[in-house]
Amino acid sequence: MPGARLTHEDRGRIAAWLADGLGYAEIGRRLGRPTSTISREVARNGAPVAYLADDAQQAAGHRARRRKPRPSATTSDGQPTEVVRGFVDEFATLLAATGLPRMTARVFVCLLTADAAGLTAAELVRRLQVSPASVSKSIGYLEAMALAVRQPAPGGRRERYRIDDDVWLRAWQADTGAHREIAVAAQRGIKIFGAGTTAGTRLGRMGQFFARLSEQMGGSTLAEPVGYDALTVLAALVHAGRPLTLDTLATALDWPRDRLTAALDAIQLHPAIADPLVLRTTEPETYTITTRPDRLGPAQRQALEDPGHVR
Template sequence: MPGGRLTLEDRRRIAGWLADGLGYAEIGRRLGRPTSTVSREVARNSASGEYRPAHAQEAAGHRARRRRRASGGEPPEVVRGFVAEFAALLAATGLPRMTARVFTCLLTAEGGGLTSADLVRLLRVSPASVSKSIGALEAMDLVARRPDPGGRRERYRIDDDVWLRAWQADTGAHGRLAVAAQQGSELFGPDTAAGARLARMGRFFGGLSEQMSGSTVAEAAGYDALTVVAALGHAGRPLTPDELAAALGWPGERARAALEAIRQRPALADPFALRDGESGTVVLTPRPDRLSPVQRAALEKRSAGLA
């Protein structure tokens, strides 16, 4: 009826009149609707210049369901059960229980997110509890605030890249731990108990950082770092950065950037390590912490026997 929602029949009539070449104003007059309603309907539901009434009807139904869910309908029992179970799992990792419940509600919300009032209603808790949990999630950069298009309130939502940002924050911390632990191992010596423990810690966090970053083989510096390791191993002797660059056919800056990448992320060269040699050369050596003193002694003895 005029003023109500467009029906499938209305949409089919619009498609027919468009095919006859009628303008939006004339179609609106025949339907008893404003011209803007027709123009918005056609713009929203056209593909490749063609208005599709069946697709428009389906999309309208989907939007209506989303509005009903966001406007206050209680979630079904199965959804409430999932939210409770998932929040409990998050709480078991150390996240405060209420913060975990708020986070899970936002995680399972539609794209527009939820207001503070929505969270209070869904969780049946006080506004103060929601506010405290939102503050904790914002401090961890897990939740973003957005203005509510339909009012003066703010909406809270979880952006699509939230996991990437949280992942990168952890990756940076793990990488710094790996470098510091490796430096500590070299300070105490790989044959000491402290040095061995620090070396194991450095290997663990170095490998974790590389796996989490997902960038070792994607970055140009990562590729170049592996090429430098292979070049030094093939040469079998120390080389300066300029000698490396000349042998590889690279600009000098590219070779130096690859060497710096290895110094910043030692796991790139694992199971080898770089150290500074004489006259500005770079020396490739096996990492001493990869083998125990007994293993190294056995290999040296075997090599001497073969010689």
């Protein structure tokens, strides 16, 4: 695992990649290790052309047996350092599988498991046993994704890095915005290539997918009271089965106009609330409910509207 000693599997990969002509820096990147770790490993166990994984593993075993046992270190909360590092590496591997760079994932998990004060760059370097440059690059990546924040350390020039309590909400909102931008960009592409072209069709499907994703993610952050009111309005319109004016809805629900207006605004701002339905304005201050046009294809609509097609 990165940060711990090289395993037999790591050494096998090093040998294979050396045979493929990869450099130390690229091998280190693939293993999530500093370049110096790879260069020392190869220098200690033969030149690149003579490096053998089995021999290197055996030599490492001899060196380990010669070492004197040292007392196990502990973290500030009393947990054994090796246990914590093992958890960090295991959790980071899972996060890396979602697309997060491996080193960045390790830094994130370290911050995630730190106390409220967070960690300095030097503390991250010591915990992960990596270079300061690796930590700095990972911190920059996490800040860009709104997953970490920095603040001045009390009584010193150093900065501390930590995970905010609302990190998941901020990350969710950042993703929602990115999905919305992709949907808008796809629509621009359709205008450039044409809706009837292969590119335009693909961009259309892509734009619909990310628009729905953005709507659904954005709708999930709606405040509960307004969200419940929005669902009640939808239920009222479905039950009525006809367009209703604002005054009629307010009277039927026994709500003040401002409460009803807030619920209607919420549905229009967060269309995912009504999915697979959509709120329509037929006349000024008159509303009804219909199905979303993208939920049913033209052939499906025709089959449902023409009784002769349905058996």
